[in-house]
Amino acid sequence: MSEEKYEVKGYSEKGWLYTDKVKEHFFNPKNIFKTDQELEEFKKHADGYGTVGSPACGDVMEMFIKVKDNIITACKWRTFGCASAIASTSILSEMAIGKTIEEAKKITPQDIVKELGGLPPRKIHCSVLGDQALRKAIEDYESKN
Amino acid sequence: MKKNIYLDHAATTPLDQTVLKSMQPYFSEKFANPGSLHYPGMEVKEAIEQAREEVAKILNVKAEEIIFTSGGTESANLALKGVALQKKKGHIITSEIEHPAVLDTCAYLESLGFKVTYLRVGKEGIISVEDVKKAITKETILISIMYANNEIGTIQPIKDIGTLAKKNNILFHTDACQAAGVLDKNINVDLITLNGGKIYGPKGIGILYKNKNIQLTPLIHGGGQELNLRSGTENVPGIIGFAKALELVSKDKENERLIKLRDYFIEKVLKEIPRSFLNGHKSNRLPNNINISFLDIEGESILLHLNEKGIYVSTGSACSSHKLEISHVLDAIGLKHDAAHGSIRFTLGKSTTKPDLDYVIKELKEVVGSLRKLSPIHLKNEDIRK
Numbered sequence: 249m250s251e252e253k254y255e256v257k258g259y260s261e262k263g264w265l266y267t268d269k270v271k272e273h274f275f276n277p278k279n280i281f282k283t284d285q286e287l288e289e290f291k292k293h294a295d296g297y298g299t300v301g302s303p304a305c306g307d308v309m310e311m312f313i314k315v316k317d318n319i320i321t322a323c324k325w326r327t328f329g330c331a332s333a334i335a336s337t338s339i340l341s342e343m344a345i346g347k348t349i350e351e352a353k354k355i356t357p358q359d360i361v362k363e364l365g366g367l368p369p370r371k372i373h374c375s376v377l378g379d380q381a382l383r384k385a386i387e388d389y390e391s392k393n
Numbered sequence: 394m395k396k397n398i399y400l401d402h403a404a405t406t407p408l409d410q411t412v413l414k415s416m417q418p419y420f421s422e423k424f425a426n427p428g429s430l431h432y433p434g435m436e437v438k439e440a441i442e443q444a445r446e447e448v449a450k451i452l453n454v455k456a457e458e459i460i461f462t463s464g465g466t467e468s469a470n471l472a473l474k475g476v477a478l479q480k481k482k483g484h485i486i487t488s489e490i491e492h493p494a495v496l497d498t499c500a501y502l503e504s505l506g507f508k509v510t511y512l513r514v515g516k517e518g519i520i521s522v523e524d525v526k527k528a529i530t531k532e533t534i535l536i537s538i539m540y541a542n543n544e545i546g547t548i549q550p551i552k553d554i555g556t557l558a559k560k561n562n563i564l565f566h567t568d569a570c571q572a573a574g575v576l577d578k579n580i581n582v583d584l585i586t587l588n589g590g591k592i593y594g595p596k597g598i599g600i601l602y603k604n605k606n607i608q609l610t611p612l613i614h615g616g617g618q619e620l621n622l623r624s625g626t627e628n629v630p631g632i633i634g635f636a637k638a639l640e641l642v643s644k645d646k647e648n649e650r651l652i653k654l655r656d657y658f659i660e661k662v663l664k665e666i667p668r669s670f671l672n673g674h675k676s677n678r679l680p681n682n683i684n685i686s687f688l689d690i691e692g693e694s695i696l697l698h699l700n701e702k703g704i705y706v707s708t709g710s711a712c713s714s715h716k717l718e719i720s721h722v723l724d725a726i727g728l729k730h731d732a733a734h735g736s737i738r739f740t741l742g743k744s745t746t747k748p749d750l751d752y753v754i755k756e757l758k759e760v761v762g763s764l765r766k767l768s769p770i771h772l773k774n775e776d777i778r779k
Contacts, residue, residue, distance in 0.1 A: 274694075274697065275698075275701065277767060280766070280767060281766070282766075299769065303730075303731035303734075303770050303772060303776065304729065304730040304731050305730070306691060306710065306711050306712055306719075306730070306734045308768075308769055308770050309769070310769045326767055326768060326769035327767055327768070327769065328689065328690065328691060328767075328768040328769060328770045329691050329694070329712070330691050330693035330694055330710070330712035331693055331694055331697050333691075333712075334694060334767065370717060371712075374712075374717065375712070
């Protein structure tokens with residue numbers, strides 16, 4: 249992996265380890281379930297579901313997708329993990345929506361890191377797992393269709 | 394106005410204004426080298442010897458038993474390596490929950506051929522005196538047990554371990570960096586580590602108390618300062634500040650106030666935030682230490698949300714550590730990684746007030762709630778403890 253390319257060197261001027269983009273997605277995560285009812289409702293009508301990670305390792309991501317005419321029309325998620333895990337899943341959900349199944353499958357951890365404007369190198373391996381959850385959700389969709 | 398609630402006093406404390414004032418003359422006005430034979434040098438030498446006397450008096454020991462060092466880490470290194478290198482071989486007893494300054498020094502000594510026993514602790518983080526007794530062999534040269542744990546605040550049975558060590562003629566070191574405010578001066582101990590940055594004193598200064606009857610091999614060779622045990626021109630402002638800080642800590646009546654605040658916070662958080670529990674012992678803990686695990690969420694996320702609200706804490710989560718490993722202390726008290734990831738340490742201090750803690754509890758409830766809404770996991774009892 250070409251981690252160095254997107255390495256965040258040291259802290260930003262405000263003393264933050266993370267970029268503004270990471271902060272934005274961590275503090276205001278996108279495409280989340282606001283209520284339990286919303287979660288149940290979305291679950292019922294989701295076309296694909298995928299999960300990755302383990303609580304012992306400190307990161308678990310799950311993704312739900314809706315697909316229409318081979319295009320991901322909705323993508324919601326839940327994540328247990330640190331700020332970079334939450335932010336990377338959040339931004340991935342935005343990246344996935346509007347993509348074709350084929351395009352979405354090709355999203356790599358590097359693409360996510362790039363979209364976030366970089367992550368501390370030591371965070372990349374453990375916290376950027378969302379692409380795997382997305383791929384599993386797509387496989388789930390494909391297996392049903 | 395943005396809040397500024399600092400609850401990380403176990404990491405370090407702010408410098409007390411009185412301490413700062415005591416140090417100020419020793420930067421540029423009384424700058425001379427205490428090793429110089431002229432009047433300015435003699436004046437500074439006298440000031441550091443007076444500081445040494447004061448420290449000794451507070452600890453109820455002799456002045457020549459106080460060695461000034463660069464801090465807790467150096468003092469612990471000097472105690473352990475100093476004894477080991479002097480004895481050349483032997484066995485050391487310590488615990489799994491020591492600070493890395495002790496643990497990593499022990500690992501280094503193992504690489505030199507010394508044997509080390511790392512005692513396990515119970516689920517409340519307390520070392521059993523019986524276990525220490527059982528670990529003693531004919532080769533045991535040193536026991537090193539922390540006075541109180543920096544993460545979960547547990548206070549160890551230092552008095553009993555000291556008695557045991559003395560009875561068996563084994564040297565005993567205690568890392569008391571977190572415990573200056575609760576120190577019992579009537580204990581059998583040969584070496585004590587303390588530092589300035591945890592007691593509202595300056596950083597970069599610490600002491601090692603060393604019983605005058607024992608020999609240490611120095612780590613830093615040179616001009617022979619500090620009884621030839623710690624060469625290098627003395628950190629004069631640091632020494633003056635350390636003595637003042639220790640004097641203030643030994644006089645203040647903070648413990649009672651902090652214990653009330655601590656217990657208030659613990660009770661309220663555990664009551665108002667479901668699926669949370671206290672790490673460490675309920676009462677046998679430092680007056681200012683609170684360590685709580687919040688299930689199903691991760692500590693760095695909690696910390697960063699609180700940070701944004703002007704609340705400053707620390708976490709035992711792997712994600713926040715440089716090594717990406719969970720806290721060795723939480724691991725040692727039997728927490729599974731799943732649950733250890735969600736632990737937060739709040740350490741109170743002189744500036745902490747009850748309204749501050751009420752604000753923290755209010756914000757904490759919100760943060761925990763919103764992170765749980767994002768979390769796909771729901772830990773079961775068997776995921777919490779080993």
